[in-house]
Amino acid sequence: MSHRDTPRRILDEFGTSDEIFGIEIDYSLNDLKLFLPAGVVCGFILLATPQWLNIGGLLATIGILLLTAGFIFVTPSHKSPQQWLADMIMFSRAEHTKTAVAETPAKQTDSLTQVKRFLPVSNLVERTDGYLVAALRVSPANLSLATDREWEAMANSFGSVLNALDFDFQIHSTARPVEPDRITAGYRERLDDSDVVDNPALGDIIRVYRERFPAEFESRGTCVREYHILIPVSIREVQLADRGALAKLCDVPVIGGFIRVFGAESTQLTHEEIRERQKEELGRRLRTLESGIRDLEGCGAERVSADELSALLEEYWSGERTHYGPSEGQRNERVRSIPVVTGDDSGRF
Template structure:
């Protein structure tokens, strides 16, 4: 019996930038910028550390930091350079553009140039989920790939709106705290969440080509 990828995922739906799990818990994902901490002065480093410490102490809910390392994908960039090359009327500039494109292509192919993306996953649930002995189960982003079968229940519109509003308040609180540390924070939209999970499940394709086109019916 063939089992589809969707059956292994705990994700039931992605709606309005929110991950809806099969147990009706929801998740939001924030993409966070990076900084070169080593280049900061001692005073700046201390200020960042104290700001981050205060941010962590202010949290009254769990969240998870995800670091995604990928070989840099320059296929779209190379295609744009090739288009400029083909439109160039000046033969000298055309040849220089072609040489530049080949140089960049060989440079990236010769060495593994990595890029890192940073995410914060924010949870919210309508009810507390208790494990053995009444201890709350630890939230983990990897649980989204659990093989355990969860009972699928329909999310009522009113419940979804209330939960989404509570989730957004948490996400705004997190974003504000991280911005005080000098970081830029943006919430992922539905297309960006779909692309994120596509890259997780197709790492090789994500490093050498384009992300697939998303069907309009999936963009809720």
């Protein structure tokens, strides 16, 4: 864990430092994978360059290595260099203009979210690329009165939990505006209590809270912050689950592509079997993360329903949440678990 300013009590980055020849560096070995294809290109240049152009070939290889090092240096801390490079290539090839209705799916706005459907029974999201995604809502410990040492200890414990995970995850933080009516509802109910009726001064205080709180919240922009951890499982992870060391090589740039082409991902699993294994793997990851977070003093974690996931996605893309009226026989407002049209025992609709 690094880049943390304790007095500001802001945790900027998780991760463990690596060592090369006993020297600790700020980059993980995963960040340095980009030097593998760069080294292959440099070797090819040196071998293909005629002897009388050896100096030129050497300068070219030095330039490639320096460019690679520079690219790794400017890569954002939340991405690996190869992921950032892949993102830039995908962005350059993607459609830059999208509409609600278009001739091709690539030009439609719904292709941005990559959401195929929600699974209300399993509380999952299925993406168009085959990923299944689940989420946990994290209830952090109240450290408002904690000392710097206590905050540091909690941050280190939380970082240890996350660094021990053997799968990818994403932390999502949202700031939701406070709903004044919800906050002041308790004060309205208290006005009719006997102790308030018998104490006019207490009643006046409650009326001031009820009348002034909403305006105060609005003027200050008071928000309630929520934390969620998103956990994905891809089809490829399931296909490579029994491949051992070969599976790890598939993430290496260039080399991994050749391994996948030559059948490292080929399996005899059907689509239904892959889906079931994805759900089983998601369940394992959720239990692991839930257990780790609940072991932290004052912290809690609960699984997010598919209905809440749809609301979080809407807020992420549009900046607001649409409130739907409750449907008869439905607990969820957004995601239905039964068909819109159903029939009775006689077969009539």
